[in-house]
Amino acid sequence: MDTTVIILSGGLSHEREISLHSGHRVSEELRGHGFTVVETDLQGNLIELIKESDHPIVFPLLHGGSGEDGAVREVLELLDATYIGSSAASCRVSFDKAIAVPLVAQTGVRTPKRVVLPHDMFRDLGASTLLDLISTKLGLPLIVKPTMSGSALGYTKVTSLDDLPGAMVLAYSFGRVAVIEEFIEGTEVAVPVVDYADGPRAYPPVEIRPNSGVYDFEARYTPGATDFISPADLPESTLDACRAVALAGHRALGLRDLSRADIIVTPEGEPVFLEMSVAPGMTDTSVLPLSIESAGESFADVLAHLVRQAAER
């Protein structure tokens, strides 16, 4: 194979380090498959690099910030570069949780009750009044998180109203918009989706059981700190329902090539859609490779498929 794959990772977002790990792992897998791989950061010479390469396939593995909000992909489209993953337009939609979650909800999928607000609203209208309104509407416990960061950065589970202002301040240190949503008790699962010629395919839902009880940054990126069960230890019908939710999200948001849906399954077996990632993690502790392998496929083969599929566009 003489296709050159440009792996784009790093960037200046809070998830830079995770992105570098994802980029490195994907590079290794694709090199093992015989592709010529060039790894690059999001930096000044990127446009030159793409222009100088012979019909490269760009694989953006940037997490957070401009890597997921569509900005980088907008530039790739400007360059007429072939790239793996969702378009700039659908990234803009899916990365803005204020828009994405209601769109997925319209397909009939349950989503948590939530409020999405920029911090100036609190300043202009009075925080205590607004927070009272929100907590009356959503109850406790609540999850507070920034809209523009993944990896559980800036994420707090609030069990007492006294902790809510602090949680808001933390979420807003990662960006100007925050999500406050009802906490859903249940089994945490993640479902990767990969596009094939015959349509998107949902891979086995992976159950996430952090030893500490919380799937925070430490639990995500310390090998051994979380047990993963793939497919999740749930009835077959529930697994199918999770897959259906992931596919509904992937389609509703117009996503391409690959995505990952994060879902909570209630004790009654109902999947509740939390969010969709257009740049799922590919690190050694990430869910997507695990799910693919538990389906009896090789992660490298699936990556190679994504490259070939993009090359044919």
Added chain:
Amino acid sequence: MGVPEKRRETNLDMYSDAYAERTSGMVASAVRSLFSVANRPEVVSLAGGMPNIADLPLDSISDSVAALIREHGPKVMQYGAAQGEPRIREQICDVMALEGITGDPDDVVVSCGSQQMLDLVTRTFIDPGDVILAEAPSYVGALGTFRAYQAQVIHVAMDEHGLEPEALRHAVLTCRAQGKSVKFVYTIPNFNNPTGLTQTLERRREILAVAEEVDLLIVEDNPYGLLGIDIDPLPAIRSLDSERVIYLGSFSKTFAPGFRVGWALAPGPVKDKLILGQEAATLCPPVFSQFAISTYLETWDWQGQIVKFRQMYRERRDAMLRGLDDHMPVAATWTKPQGGFFVWMTLPEGFDSQQLLARAVTHRVAYVPGDAFYIDGLGTRNMRLSYCFPTPEQIYEGTRRLGEVLKEEAELRQTFGFVDSLDNKSTSTPALDSPSTGITGPSLESLSPTSPVAPSETGATASSHRTDH
């Protein structure tokens, strides 16, 4: 997919049940991961402690290293003595003489940076549960080593003149009364990492007097002593007593850290143990590095080079202090180091420097959150700002960005009803010009039924006993 898959359970680390207990703190951290952004050129990193060695005479070093290999290759690339090479041990004594130390090359043990000597000293003295008294705050790398040997680290307060002798005595006596075995006190007397503070000569004598009174070993860690900006080297504690002090030195800041050469000057019996420990750990410290440094010291005006370093760091320190004066809100305070690499900043009550780092990274400036320098979660409203590496212009710009970060955070906190203002001098925060600001500690409440001590008017005592949770 119609075919049901085989269920697989994994935690992704087949060895997770096999690790020693001492690895339990070795986990991924969101704060640490943010530092990866700090390495990008767009970011002004006031986080790293890398010495600025761009001005070293690279041509002459490369010539002499080439000659070293050409003329003495088989010797300088061979195994060597566990204690270190004789020539460099003599030269190390010349270096230490600048700080008043009369040492015998025979009592010097060379190590792979002073970091490895910290490891050797700790493994030589510490059984799990033994107490190490450490200044509050202390060098993060030492705390990591102490933790790895399962020491119980207990912090001892500092004021603007460094480690407080009374607090030291109190800590030793309280620990002993509780049946604990106190093995040594760890102190960085010059341009302390992270506070930038320096012990006066008087203070050194007082610390030594307490150590004699309660029969305590002192580990004096002194990588920055020759890098005074406003002051010439003060006599090392070791220069005042040869039996009670293990002195640690390093070429990392006065020459270059990549060679990884540091040392200890230790009382005879301790030295013997350190040599055996070195043999077990590494067989011998890096031989080639030792010869390269010997050659540098012989062929280059290394003292003149240090004068240049001091001038270079002066410009940087001044840029930082000017920047902080220009951009920091009134209620933040910071130390004014007379040398070394670091300024220690204290934010108004309620601010959390770990949490602030995300916003700082967005503004493309980075620092080290203060809690890294405490074993017990103190330091949450402190930050270590280093001025050693970026250019003076970058440093000034970094402080401007930091000022914006604080302003935004203050606004946000105000919005959410937190009553801390950046514009008022808060009553609990000493004035700007008090370098004792922020030297929080000691966590002796648990040790002493009579603490906390009532705040005094001077601010120093008050701040030393203020907890910072």
